[in-house]
Amino acid sequence: xxxxxxxxxxxxxxxSVDFIATASRKDAAVTEKLEKATPAQLREQLRSSRRSSxxxxxxxxxxxxxxxxxxxxxxxDSISNTQHSKGADVEQETPTIEEEEIxxxxxxxxIIGISTIVNFAFFAYxxxxxxxxxxxxxxxxxxxxxxxxxxxxxxxxIATLLCMRDYWRSRFTLVSRALHxxxxxxxxxxxxxRITISDETPSNIDIVSLSLLIVFAIVALIECKVVPWPHxxxxxxxxxxxxxxxxxxxxxxxxxxxxxxxxxxxxIRALATxxxxxxxxxxxxxxxxxxxxxxxELTRMNYDACIRNVIYFCLLTFAGFFFKExxxxxxxRVAQAAFVQLAELAFRxxxxxxxxxxxxxxxxxxxxxMDRGILACDTLIKYLFLWLVPAIGECLLVTIIFxxxxxxxxxxxxxxxxxxxxxxxxxxxxxxxxxxxxxxxRSDNDWHDRATDSLINFETxxxxxxxxxxxxxxxEAVEAFxxxxxxxxxxLSALNLAQRILLQACLATxxxxxxxxxxxxxxxxxxNGCIDGNSECCSNLSGSCPGMEIGDFVAVLTYTLNLFTPxxxxxSVYNAIVMAIVDLTNLSELLAENPDVTDAKDALQLxxxxxxxxxxxxxxxxxxxxxxxxxxxxxxxxxxFKMKKGTITAVVGSTGAGKTTISRLLFRFYDxxxxxxxxxxxxxxxxxxxSLREKIGVVPQATTMFNDTLGENIRYGRRDATEExxxxxARAAQLTEFIESLxxxxxxxVGDRGLKLSGGEKQRTAIARxxxxxxxxxxxxxxxxxxxxxxxxxxQEALDRLGNDRxxxxxxxxxxxxxxxxxxxxxxxxxxxxxxxxxxxLAKGGQYADMWNMQLSSxxxxxxxxxxxxxx
Numbered sequence: 001x002x003x004x005x006x007x008x009x010x011x012x013x014x015x016s017v018d019f020i021a022t023a024s025r026k027d028a029a030v031t032e033k034l035e036k037a038t039p040a041q042l043r044e045q046l047r048s049s050r051r052s053s054x055x056x057x058x059x060x061x062x063x064x065x066x067x068x069x070x071x072x073x074x075x076x077d078s079i080s081n082t083q084h085s086k087g088a089d090v091e092q093e094t095p096t097i098e099e100e101e102i103x104x105x106x107x108x109x110x111i112i113g114i115s116t117i118v119n120f121a122f123f124a125y126x127x128x129x130x131x132x133x134x135x136x137x138x139x140x141x142x143x144x145x146x147x148x149x150x151x152x153x154x155x156x157x158i159a160t161l162l163c164m165r166d167y168w169r170s171r172f173t174l175v176s177r178a179l180h181x182x183x184x185x186x187x188x189x190x191x192x193x194r195i196t197i198s199d200e201t202p203s204n205i206d207i208v209s210l211s212l213l214i215v216f217a218i219v220a221l222i223e224c225k226v227v228p229w230p231h232x233x234x235x236x237x238x239x240x241x242x243x244x245x246x247x248x249x250x251x252x253x254x255x256x257x258x259x260x261x262x263x264x265x266x267x268i269r270a271l272a273t274x275x276x277x278x279x280x281x282x283x284x285x286x287x288x289x290x291x292x293x294x295x296x297e298l299t300r301m302n303y304d305a306c307i308r309n310v311i312y313f314c315l316l317t318f319a320g321f322f323f324k325e326x327x328x329x330x331x332x333r334v335a336q337a338a339f340v341q342l343a344e345l346a347f348r349x350x351x352x353x354x355x356x357x358x359x360x361x362x363x364x365x366x367x368x369x370m371d372r373g374i375l376a377c378d379t380l381i382k383y384l385f386l387w388l389v390p391a392i393g394e395c396l397l398v399t400i401i402f403x404x405x406x407x408x409x410x411x412x413x414x415x416x417x418x419x420x421x422x423x424x425x426x427x428x429x430x431x432x433x434x435x436x437x438x439x440x441x442r443s444d445n446d447w448h449d450r451a452t453d454s455l456i457n458f459e460t461x462x463x464x465x466x467x468x469x470x471x472x473x474x475x476e477a478v479e480a481f482x483x484x485x486x487x488x489x490x491x492l493s494a495l496n497l498a499q500r501i502l503l504q505a506c507l508a509t510x511x512x513x514x515x516x517x518x519x520x521x522x523x524x525x526x527x528n529g530c531i532d533g534n535s536e537c538c539s540n541l542s543g544s545c546p547g548m549e550i551g552d553f554v555a556v557l558t559y560t561l562n563l564f565t566p567x568x569x570x571x572s573v574y575n576a577i578v579m580a581i582v583d584l585t586n587l588s589e590l591l592a593e594n595p596d597v598t599d600a601k602d603a604l605q606l607x608x609x610x611x612x613x614x615x616x617x618x619x620x621x622x623x624x625x626x627x628x629x630x631x632x633x634x635x636x637x638x639x640x641f642k643m644k645k646g647t648i649t650a651v652v653g654s655t656g657a658g659k660t661t662i663s664r665l666l667f668r669f670y671d672x673x674x675x676x677x678x679x680x681x682x683x684x685x686x687x688x689x690x691s692l693r694e695k696i697g698v699v700p701q702a703t704t705m706f707n708d709t710l711g712e713n714i715r716y717g718r719r720d721a722t723e724e725x726x727x728x729x730a731r732a733a734q735l736t737e738f739i740e741s742l743x744x745x746x747x748x749x750v751g752d753r754g755l756k757l758s759g760g761e762k763q764r765t766a767i768a769r770x771x772x773x774x775x776x777x778x779x780x781x782x783x784x785x786x787x788x789x790x791x792x793x794x795x796q797e798a799l800d801r802l803g804n805d806r807x808x809x810x811x812x813x814x815x816x817x818x819x820x821x822x823x824x825x826x827x828x829x830x831x832x833x834x835x836x837x838x839x840x841x842l843a844k845g846g847q848y849a850d851m852w853n854m855q856l857s858s859x860x861x862x863x864x865x866x867x868x869x870x871x872x
Contacts, residue, residue, distance in 0.1 A: 003190030004151035005413070006825050010183035011158040014176055016424040018162060021171050023431040075663035104168065108227055113740060115223045116163040122212055123156035129205055148194065152187055152213070159183075169227050177224045184220035189211040207388060249373070249588055252338035253381045259337045266337045269330050273386075276327035281390050283320035284562065285397055289405070294554030299534055299550050331386070335378050342377060346370045346591065354596035355669040356628055366590070374586020376580035383573045385578070391566045395419045398559050406556075407546050411513045415560065418506035422567060425498060430571035433491040440484035447477035473687030495571060503564045507557070514548055518753070521547025526830045596628075597671055603688040606695055610681040617680065617807040618643040618666060624674030625665060637830040638675070641823070643777075643807055650810040650818035652851065659811045662827075663779045666809065667696055697775035701782040701811075703766040705754030710739065711746035713754070713765060725772060733768035735761075779809040815852050823846065 003678025104112075130149035166172065191210040195202045256266040294309035317678050319569070350366065395416070402412035454461060454470045461470055522533025524545035530537035534550055548556075610616050619642045636658050643649045651659045664670055665677050668684045676683045684692055696719075705713045714729065715721050726746070738761060742748045754762045770778060812818040819838045826834035826841065826848045834846050841848035 002409075003186055003193060003308070004148040004155075007183045007187035007190065008131065008151040008155040008158070009163075010179045010186065012420070013157050014179040015803045016420075016677060017164060017175055017179070018165060018171055019424065020431070021173075022165075023428050032830055052558070073636055095553060104228070109365065109592045111223055112167065112169060115219055116160070116167070116356055117214060118219050119156050119160040119163055122216055123153055123160050126150075126153035126156060129209070133205075148190070149209070153188060154210070155183055156736070170230050172227055173230060179431075181224055184213075184217040188217040245590070246584070248591065249342065249584060251379055252341040253334060253377065253385075256334065256337045257341055259340045261337070265366070266334070268820065269337075270334045273327055273331045274333055276323045276330065277386060279392055280320050280323035280327060281394055282396075283848075285315045285394065285401065287316035288555040288558035289401075290316065290550035291558055292549070292553075294551065295554040296534075296549045296551030300536070327386070330380075335381070338377065338381075339374060339611070343370075343380055346374065346587065348572065349593075352595045353665065355594055356596060357593060360629070369583075369586040369590050372583040373590065376583035376587065379576055379580040380584060383576050387566070388570075388573055388577070392638070395563055398563055401559070402556075405550060406517075406548055408513070408517050408548060411510055411517070411556070414509050414513060415506060415563070418502060418509070419563060419567070422499065422502045422506075423570060424562065425502065426495070426567070426570045427574050428801050429491075429495045429498060430537045430574055433495065433571070434575070436484060436487040436491050440481065440488055443477065443481040443484050445482050447474065450474050450477045499564075499568065504803065506564070507560055510556055510560055511553065514553050516549040518550055518553065521545050521549070561627070568683065597689065599688050600686060604682065604686055604691075606687050606691040607680050607682060612681050615645050616642050617645045619678040619681075620662070620675070621678060622675035623665065623672050623677060625661065625670065625672045627661075627670075635830050636665075636672075637688075639827070639830070639832055640675075641825050641832060641835060643809060645807055646805060647822035648808045648810060648818070650812050650821035650824045651827060652812045652815060652818065652824060653833075657827040658830050659827060660781060663698070663781050663809060663811055666777075666779065667698065668692055696777045696779060697770040697773045698779045698781065699766045699770050703754065703762040705750045705757070705762065705765065707752045708749065709746060710742070710748045710750055713750060714768045714772060717769040718774070721772050729768040729771040732771055733764045735764050735768055738764075776806060778806050779806045779811070780808060782813045815848075826851075 126149050130146050130153050133146040133149055162176075188210070191206070191213045193768050195206055195210060254270055256270055257263050259266060268672060288311045290313040292450070294306045294313060297303075297306040297309060347370075399412040399416040402415060403409050450473055454474065461467060523539035524547065525535070527532045528544055532538070537548075538545065612869065618637050623639045626632055639662070641649070641657070651662050653659055663668075664680070665672060666684075668677070668687075668689055671685055676685075678684065679692060681686070681693070706716070711726060714726060717729075718725075727736070739745055739748075748756075750765075751755050754765070756767065810818050810821060818824060822837065824834075824836060824838060824841055825832055826846075828847060834841055834844060834848050836844070840853060
């Protein structure tokens with residue numbers, strides 16, 4: 001009987017999972033519809049929701065409804081909505097799954113049809129056998145024969161219902177398959193166990209039932225094996241949340257590393273958190289037993305024993321509270337250590353990703369995903385592992401206590417199913433309520449936007465005397481918001497009412513069953529010679545007269561109330577967990593990104609010199625490359641040139657010719673697709689990135705600064721530099737006069753990205769930073785292209801100092817700045833069109849000469865318009 005009940009329960013679990021999955025998909029569809037709705041459509045949807053609501057009579061409920069049983073729930077919901085729905089632009093879009101039978105083979109369709117027929121036929125058979133066995137026998141025989149058949153019939157009925165709800169198995173997921181298979185196997189094993197342990201010869205019905213259940217198990221296994229997994233069509237499909245990703249992200253909460261304190265201390269705290277959780281639940285589960293014993297002793301006027309049990313009850317209750325508070329306090333330090341570890345992990349991972357990834361991503365989205373993902377881990381641990389799992393574990397343990405300690409299986413089954421229905425109902429109604437909360441969020445944005453837009457255009461409204469029109473639109477928006485608010489309050493009252501009905505029904509049923517068990521035990525004791533059914537004599541007859549004592553009535557009442565009290569928050573907790581999983585998915589996708597450029601396992605350090613060719617510092621050897629987002633016909637197509645030691649090599653060409661790409665490849669922001677980039681004779685792909693980049697300095701075209709002091713921005717070139725070294729590079733970069741003119745000198749804050757500095761000041765700061773790094777190779781990426789003529793002249797002098805005794809690569813836009821370069825590379829369509837010094841290239845009369853003449857002509861035209869004479 002118990003085994004058959006477990007099989008039916010697993011199918012019931014499967015049905016509840018399917019209900020929740022369907023409700024979640026409908027919620028996703030509502031979200032998508034709301035995202036696309038215009039304000040007018042949104043108002044109409046709210047009015048329609050109000051007219052069609054099953055709880056129309058509750059719409060007059062005021063907003064103080066939130067003070068009822070589920071008030072803490074609504075408060076958590078509002079906080080969660082504030083965090084995750086501060087505007088439609090941050091609303092997470094749930095991926096939708098399209099149901100379709102397209103793609104199923106004839107074999108798969110046949111298996112689905114057979115499974116449906118088998119489920120229905122076996123339901124009819126076991127229901128018929130249950131009815132036959134339940135009539136014409138004594139109560140004990142009827143229970144022994146009819147209940148297992150009834151449980152089996154229930155299991156097949158639920159399986160048939162699921163076949164009808166999801167005929168093409170579009171929701172036949174891993175959980176559904178596991179529950180279906182386990183149910184089939186348990187039913188078959190239960191029938192086999194029933195025949196095995198029976199002393200009597202198995203009846204024909206038992207043999208037929210066993211055969212049918214074995215057939216059902218085989219069909220279930222074949223169905224799970226043959227039927228394909230649901231095809232999910234995801235919008236903007238990304239990496240899925242894998243088990244490995246979850247373990248990596250949540251590991252710090254279970255096994256943290258060292259932070260400000262040692263790893264051992266952090267891990268002791270993490271372990272202590274779970275120990276306190278278990279201890280708290282253990283005390284909570286034991287306390288009602290002593291309260292029941294105290295009540296029983298009180299009815300027997302055994303006052304000493306009553307007081308002793310009351311003291312035990314109070315001590316256990318306090319211990320449960322103490323361990324709960326201890327868990328909360330210890331968890332604060334665990335969460336702190338985990339937050340630090342996760343933040344460092346995510347931050348380090350972001351710095352390990354390629355430049356191409358950063359160029360394609362929006363920084364705000366990345367930071368938000370990282371921030372929310374870390375907070376989601378804390379939410380998931382707090383609500384799922386520290387709240388929901390212990391609460392469900394408590395429910396299961398209470399049913400076990402009712403079935404074993406109190407030895408009353410009907411009570412255990414009753415409480416279990418009431419709790420199960422309570423959980424499923426709360427989750428389904430929470431999903432139903434989400435559409436009202438989302439509508440309110442949208443309508444709230446709508447009426448505020450309407451008011452803001454109207455007031456900003458105050459003059460326009462007056463020009464067209466549109467005050468009444470604006471008032472009408474504003475009133476409609478406010479009405480829609482208030483309508484949605486009433487729907488939210490009414491749906492909350494409906495949830496509270498449904499929860500209270502289930503709670504009171506569970507109390508009434510469980511206490512009635514307890515009363516019946518107490519009555520039967522007392523009558524049994526009296527029949528066995530005890531004068532009073534509540535005496536010590538009755539306690540000695542526990543083997544002959546099992547059942548419950550008077551005090552157990554109080555224990556059952558306490559257990560039931562303790563079970564349902566935390567479940568009042570289930571709706572909000574479920575919503576918080578779902579949102580946390582969404583944010584955790586985003587973080588895991590971020591951590592799942594792999595860098596495009598990585599060090600080889602046997603990566604070498606950059607040698608100090610080129611042993612084969614001491615005069616060559618860098619070389620591009622038939623380099624081919626195109627960006628990942630570009631077609632192969634674009635990019636570099638066999639570029640070859642050398643950079644000699646102590647010389648200046650300039651790269652020029654039209655926009656898009658690949659000038660900046662040359663510098664990025666030298667710095668190894670990307671790996672070439674063909675050929676090789678060599679530094680000191682070594683292919684950069686064989687070198688450790690850090691050793692390569694330590695030897696290269698860069699002055700970019702658009703210099704950005706940290707929002708810190710001027711001194712710290714320059715010191716970024718070498719963090720251990722002395723004050724004397726800072727002064728020296730400042731003089732070389734012609735920054736001394738500027739720094740001395742500042743009231744705070746070196747301690748002047750430069751602002752976000754250096755916005756408080758002019759273009760020339762930022763460029764000179766970048767030059768000083770590069771000088772402080774003192775690299776043997778310097779890249780100047782159009783370092784003066786955005787400066788005016790006077791500032792450019794000043795910066796150019798600083799650049800000349802930077803290039804002394806260094807190998808320099810100049811990415812040039814203004815050809816006048818590279819006239820003195822030792823070698824000039826002219827790029828065209830990703831190839832080297834010309835190469836040579838300024839004079840040589842002018843003499844060739846090719847592309848470089850054309851570019852020089854065009855710039856010279858443009859300069860003459862520009863200066864002559866101001867009345868200036870230009871000397872060629």
